[in-house]
Amino acid sequence: TILILDFGSQYTQLIARRVRELNVYCEIHPFNKIPEITPWIKGVILSGSPFSVRDKNAPYPDLSQIRSKVPLLAVCYGAQYLAQTSGGEVMPSKIREYGRANLGFIDITNLLMKGLSQGSQVWMSHGDTILHKPDHFKVIASTADVDIAGFQVEGEPTWGIQFHPEVYHSTEGAVLLKNFIVGICGCHQDWTPASFIESTVAELKAQLGNDQVLLGLSGGVDSSVAAVLLHKAIGRNLHCIFVDNGLLRKDEFARVLDSYQHMGLNVKGVDAAERFLEALHGISEPEQKRKAIGKTFIDVFDHEAHLISDVKWLAQGTIYPDVIESVSVNGPSATIKSHHNVGGLPDYMKLKVVEPLKSLFKDEVRRVGTTLGIDPDILNRHPFPGPGLGIRILGEITREKIRILQEADAIFIDGLKSSGLYKEVWQAAVILLPVKSVGVMGDERTYEYVVALRAVGSTDGMTADWSHLPYDFLAKVSNDIINKVKGVNRVVYDISSKPPATIEWE
Numbered sequence: 021t022i023l024i025l026d027f028g029s030q031y032t033q034l035i036a037r038r039v040r041e042l043n044v045y046c047e048i049h050p051f052n053k054i055p056e057i058t059p060w061i062k063g064v065i066l067s068g069s070p071f072s073v074r075d076k077n078a079p080y081p082d083l084s085q086i087r088s089k090v091p092l093l094a095v096c097y098g099a100q101y102l103a104q105t106s107g108g109e110v111m112p113s114k115i116r117e118y119g120r121a122n123l124g125f126i127d128i129t130n131l132l133m134k135g136l137s138q139g140s141q142v143w144m145s146h147g148d149t150i151l152h153k154p155d156h157f158k159v160i161a162s163t164a165d166v167d168i169a170g171f172q173v174e175g176e177p178t179w180g181i182q183f184h185p186e187v188y189h190s191t192e193g194a195v196l197l198k199n200f201i202v203g204i205c206g207c208h209q210d211w212t213p214a215s216f217i218e219s220t221v222a223e224l225k226a227q228l229g230n231d232q233v234l235l236g237l238s239g240g241v242d243s244s245v246a247a248v249l250l251h252k253a254i255g256r257n258l259h260c261i262f263v264d265n266g267l268l269r270k271d272e273f274a275r276v277l278d279s280y281q282h283m284g285l286n287v288k289g290v291d292a293a294e295r296f297l298e299a300l301h302g303i304s305e306p307e308q309k310r311k312a313i314g315k316t317f318i319d320v321f322d323h324e325a326h327l328i329s330d331v332k333w334l335a336q337g338t339i340y341p342d343v344i345e346s347v348s349v350n351g352p353s354a355t356i357k358s359h360h361n362v363g364g365l366p367d368y369m370k371l372k373v374v375e376p377l378k379s380l381f382k383d384e385v386r387r388v389g390t391t392l393g394i395d396p397d398i399l400n401r402h403p404f405p406g407p408g409l410g411i412r413i414l415g416e417i418t419r420e421k422i423r424i425l426q427e428a429d430a431i432f433i434d435g436l437k438s439s440g441l442y443k444e445v446w447q448a449a450v451i452l453l454p455v456k457s458v459g460v461m462g463d464e465r466t467y468e469y470v471v472a473l474r475a476v477g478s479t480d481g482m483t484a485d486w487s488h489l490p491y492d493f494l495a496k497v498s499n500d501i502i503n504k505v506k507g508v509n510r511v512v513y514d515i516s517s518k519p520p521a522t523i524e525w526e
C-alpha cells in the first residue's frame with residue numbers, strides 16, 4: 021500500500037488514481053490523522069496544498085515516524101514543507117509559476133528520474149518557491165525559472181518535487197510515479213479488478229456468513245456492481261429490491277429488471293408507480309417533490325424489507341470519493357463528507373451496513389463491473405437522479421406529462437446512442453417545461469408543450485458545460501420529437517453551463 025497524506029490539494033484524488041492505475045493499492049488520509057506506519061505501508065506521498073508553508077495556520081504534521089523509515093515523495097507544498105522545516109527557505113515566487121514548464125536539467129542517474137527525457141514537460145502550480153535549499157538536499161531537476169524543481173535528501177529515501185506528476189500535462193509524470201512506487205518502494209503491481217473481486221468476495225463471505233442482506237437497486241452502476249459482488253459471495257442470501265416509482269425512463273423498469281434477473285440476482289421488482297403519483301398529487305415546488313418522492317421510497321422499501329425475515333445487513337453502493345475525509349481549507353480541521361444515500365433510511369431498521377465498493381473510484385467500479393461480466397449498457401449509463409423524471413417535469417406531475425417526457429426522452433437518448441454521441445456526453449436529459457406555445461401543423465393551429473434538451477460534459481457533476489452537439493443531430497431529434505410525441509410542438513436546446521445554472525432544471 022501507498023499512503024497519501026492530504027494537505028487539501030485539488031489534485032490529491034488524482035494522485036491516488038495515478039497510483040491505482042499502476043495496479044497498486046493506496047489510501048488518502050488527512051495530514052492531521054496520520055495512521056500508524058505498519059510494514060504494510062511501502063511508501064508515503066505528501067500532496068500539494070492551497071496553503072503556503074509561511075501561513076500561520078499551515079499544516080505542520082509530525083513526520084518522524086515516516087522520514088528515513090519508509091520512502092517518501094513530497095509534491096509541491098509537501099516539498100516546500102520538507103525544505104522549510106530542514107533549514108531551507110521558502111519565499112513567494114517573483115514570477116507566477118502556473119502551467120507548463122520544461123525540465124531543462126534532470127539527473128537521470130537518480131532513481132526517481134530514471135527514464136525521463138531531458139526537457140520533459142511538467143505542470144507547475146505554486147505561488148511559493150524554494151529559494152535556498154538545506155545543504156544536504158541534492159538538486160535532481162530544474163526548469164528555466166525554478167532551480168530547485170526536484171531534490172533528494174542525501175542519505176535518506178526522501179524526495180521532493182515542485183511540479184505535479186499526477187496531472188496529465190506532466191507528460192512523463194507516470195514514469196516518475198512508477199519509479200517511486202515500483203522502483204523505490206518495491207510495490208507489486210497486482211492490485212487488479214480480478215484480485216479486488218477475489219479478495220472482496222472472500223472478505224464478504226467471512227463477514228456475512230449465513231446472514232440475510234438487503235440491497236436497494238437503482239439501475240445505476242454502483243448499486244449494480246455491489247449487488248453482483250455480493251451475489252458472488254453469498255448467493256441467494258442477498259435480497260435485492262428494485263422499486264418502480266413511475267418516474268423512470270420509458271420501459272426502463274422492465275428492461276433493467278430483466279437484465280438483473282439474467283445476471284442471476286435474487287431481485288424483486290416492486291411496481292409502486294401509483295403510490296408515488298398519489299404522493300405527488302398537487303405538489304409543484306421542487307424540494308417538496310423531492311421530499312414526497314424520498315418519503316414514499318422509504319415507505320415502500322421499508323415495507324418490502326419487513327417481508328424478508330431475519331435481515332441483518334443493508335448493503336450500499338458507496339464509493340471512495342464519498343468516504344475520503346476531506347481537508348478543510350479554512351483551517352487544518354478535517355471534515356467528513358456525508359454520503360448522500362446514508363441519511364435516507366429510517367434508523368429503526370437497525371441494520372448493519374456493508375459497503376463493498378467503498379475503496380473504489382467510479383472508473384474502477386466500472387472496470388470491476390466489466391470483469392464481473394455486467395452488461396455494458398448498465399456500466400456506461402449516464403447518472404440519473406433519484407427523483408428521476410419527477411424533477412424534469414417542471415411544476416405539477418401528471419400521468420400525461422410523464423408519458424410525454426418518457427417518449428421525448430427516449431428519442432433523445434436513443435438518438436445519442438445510435439449516433440455514437442452517448443459516450444461523449446456525461447449526462448443528457450429532456451425537460452418538460454410548464455409552458456405551452458403556439459405552432460402550426462398542417463392547416464391547424466396548435467397550442468402545446470415546449471421541451472428543452474439538456475446535454476452536458478462534466479467529470480463529477482460539480483461543474484459542467486453544455487455539450488456542443490452537432491446541429492444536424494439536434495435538427496433530427498427536434499424533428500422526431502415534434503412529429504412523434506403528441507403534445508409537443510417546440511424543442512429548445514439548453515446552452516447554460518454549471519455554474520451558474522445547474523444540470524437539472526429543478
Ligand code: XMP
Pocket residue numbers: 310403404405406407447481482518521522523524525526
Ligand atoms: P444539479 O442539477 O445540482 O445536479 O447540477 C448535479 C447532479 O446531481 C443529480 N441530481 C440528483 N441526484 N437526487 C439525486 O440522486 C436528487 O435530488 C438530485 N438532484 C440532482 C443530477 O442529475 C446531476 O447528475
